Amino acid sequence: xxxxxxxxxxxxxxxxxxxxxxxxxxxxxxxxxxxxxxxxxxxxxxxxxxxxxxxxxxxxxxxxxxxxxxxxxxxxxxxxxxxxxxxxxxxxxxxxxxxxxxxxxxxxxxxxxxxxxxxxxxxxxxxxxxxxxxxxxxxxxxxxxxxxxxxxxxxxxxxxxxxxxxxxxxxxxxxxxxxxxxxxxxxxxxxxxxxxxxxxxxxxxxxxxxxxxxxxxxxxxxxxxxxxxxxxxxxxxxxxxxxxxxxxxxxxxxxxxxxxxxxxxxxxxxxxxxxxxxxxxxxxxxxxxxxxxxxxxxxxxxxxxxxxxxxxxxxxxxxxxxxxxxxxxxxxxxxxxxxxxxxxxxxxxxxxxxxxxxxxxxxxxxxxxxxxxxxxxxxxxxxxxxxxxxxxxxxxxxxxxxxxxxxxxxxxx
Numbered sequence: 001x002x003x004x005x006x007x008x009x010x011x012x013x014x015x016x017x018x019x020x021x022x023x024x025x026x027x028x029x030x031x032x033x034x035x036x037x038x039x040x041x042x043x044x045x046x047x048x049x050x051x052x053x054x055x056x057x058x059x060x061x062x063x064x065x066x067x068x069x070x071x072x073x074x075x076x077x078x079x080x081x082x083x084x085x086x087x088x089x090x091x092x093x094x095x096x097x098x099x100x101x102x103x104x105x106x107x108x109x110x111x112x113x114x115x116x117x118x119x120x121x122x123x124x125x126x127x128x129x130x131x132x133x134x135x136x137x138x139x140x141x142x143x144x145x146x147x148x149x150x151x152x153x154x155x156x157x158x159x160x161x162x163x164x165x166x167x168x169x170x171x172x173x174x175x176x177x178x179x180x181x182x183x184x185x186x187x188x189x190x191x192x193x194x195x196x197x198x199x200x201x202x203x204x205x206x207x208x209x210x211x212x213x214x215x216x217x218x219x220x221x222x223x224x225x226x227x228x229x230x231x232x233x234x235x236x237x238x239x240x241x242x243x244x245x246x247x248x249x250x251x252x253x254x255x256x257x258x259x260x261x262x263x264x265x266x267x268x269x270x271x272x273x274x275x276x277x278x279x280x281x282x283x284x285x286x287x288x289x290x291x292x293x294x295x296x297x298x299x300x301x302x303x304x305x306x307x308x309x310x311x312x313x314x315x316x317x318x319x320x321x322x323x324x325x326x327x328x329x330x331x332x333x334x335x336x337x338x339x340x341x342x343x344x345x346x347x348x349x350x351x352x353x354x355x356x357x358x359x360x361x362x363x364x365x366x367x368x369x370x371x372x373x374x375x376x377x378x379x380x381x382x383x384x385x386x387x388x389x390x391x392x393x394x395x396x397x398x399x400x401x402x403x404x405x406x407x408x409x410x411x412x413x
Contacts, residue, residue, distance in 0.1 A: 015287075017049040017050060017102075018049045019048075019050045019052060019283075019284055020039070020051050020052070020281050020282075021053075021054075021280045021282070022039070022052070022054065022277060023056075024233070024270075024275065024278070025055070025274075025275040026057060026275075027274055029273050031074055031078040032270060035078070037267055038277055040279075051079075051083060052152060054111030058073060084333050085333055096110060096111060096131065097145075099142060102286075103286055103289060104289025105257060106148040106150075107148065107151075107152070108145050108148045109152045110153040111154060111155050112128075112131060112154075113156045114127050114155070114157045114158045115127060116158045117160075120158075124159065129196070132196070150237065150239060150240070150284075152235070153235075153238070154234060154236065154278075156211075157232060158230075159190075159234070160185075160186055160232070161209070164181065164228075169229055170229065173209060178208075187202075187231075187234065199241070201236065201238065203261045205231055205264075207264075208276075209229035209230050209232075210233045210266050211233065211276075215272065216272070218268055218271065235280040237259060239257070256286060257285070257287075258284070259282050259285075261280060263279070264278075265279060294319040295378040295380075295387050297376045297389065297390035298313065299311055299390060300312055309367065310351070310359055310360075310361055311344075311359065311361070312359050313358055313359075313360075313388065314358075315356055317356070322382050323347040325379060326345050327376055327378050329362065329376060330374060331372045332392050337379065340377075342362060346378075349362070371395075373393065374395060375392050375393070
């Protein structure tokens with residue numbers, strides 16, 4: 001058995017993560033053939049660590065609802081077809097808020113679709129406040145959302161351009177005089193008067209208003225309604241307030257956590273919707289508050305098809321394991337946590353346990369015969385999350401493979 005040395009308690013190094021945020025009201029359209037521009041895949045040196053994709057109006061009509069009941073929605077499937085070969089894994093979908101704990105920091109991601117129409121600005125602002133009030137994580141020992149280190153808030157916010165007439169707005173867009181329109185943008189106006197909304201930052205609107213277009217064109221609305229163009233699709237962010245020190249108390253240094261906007265653009269090349277998609281790319285610089293993963297997974301020795309395989313794993317002292325935790329074996333390039341090719345319940349297949357180091361075994365009948373690369377993931381039932389991932393490894397083919405075991409219950413998330 002390979003020995004596991006205790007981790008040295010060293011000062012964690014700073015990290016810089018690239019986050020690419022997408023918001024798009026797709027107006028019930030099917031995915032286009034190519035999303036390279038939207039996801040920056042046409043760049044030579046792709047350096048994105050995390051994609052955050054929020055869509056609005058994905059499903060309208062009976063056929064869409066029936067299809068999504070039986071199958072994964074076409075947009076999620078399409079994005080994972082594109083991203084899974086690049087080792088990105090699909091996260092949660094369908095909710096208004098996703099809460100992440102990233103190197104010990106709390107990050108909230110909110111995708112919204114606020115009420116439409118020029119006259120409903122007060123209603124939009126009320127919904128904005130209500131969404132924040134609804135994010136209650138008390139039962140899960142998660143702090144209030146306003147105490148999270150970062151909030152990324154985006155979506156079809158439906159804010160409009162007040163006062164100016166249709167002709168003036170279109171001429172300003174034609175001449176790229178966007179600054180003339182900023183002063184009457186409802187969101188910009190609201191931020192001057194709402195203290196909480198003022199805490200949310202946004203990049204400069206240096207791109208044309210993203211609504212409303214004739215579908216399959218770059219022409220603004222030519223229908224009888226001739227809706228006035230507006231920046232309805234927005235990406236905002238908010239960093240946690242730093243407590244103010246007492247005049248006689250030395251201020252403690254705040255943890256290093258900084259978000260820098262690299263780009264904020266629309267993508268006029270896409271015409272399937274009456275909205276244009278908007279993306280932001282950020283650099284998140286942080287000093288990890290957590291220096292080690294909750295679980296460290298180590299596949300022992302040379303894995304072959306002919307013997308039961310051992311996995312060693314160590315736990316941090318503050319991690320509480322459960323009999324319902326399990327370890328999944330995955331091919332590199334997995335799309336979802338349920339894409340395991342085999343799994344073990346950590347307590348059922350436990351071989352030994354001492355000093356924070358445990359061993360479990362995989363039965364040979366559960367090992368697929370292939371030369372693909374694999375990795376192991378530890379899933380915590382209490383945290384509803386993957387808490388440990390191994391480095392990729394290969395399983396050497398053997399001369400024989402036992403028959404599959406039948407009748408065993410499978411975990412499902």
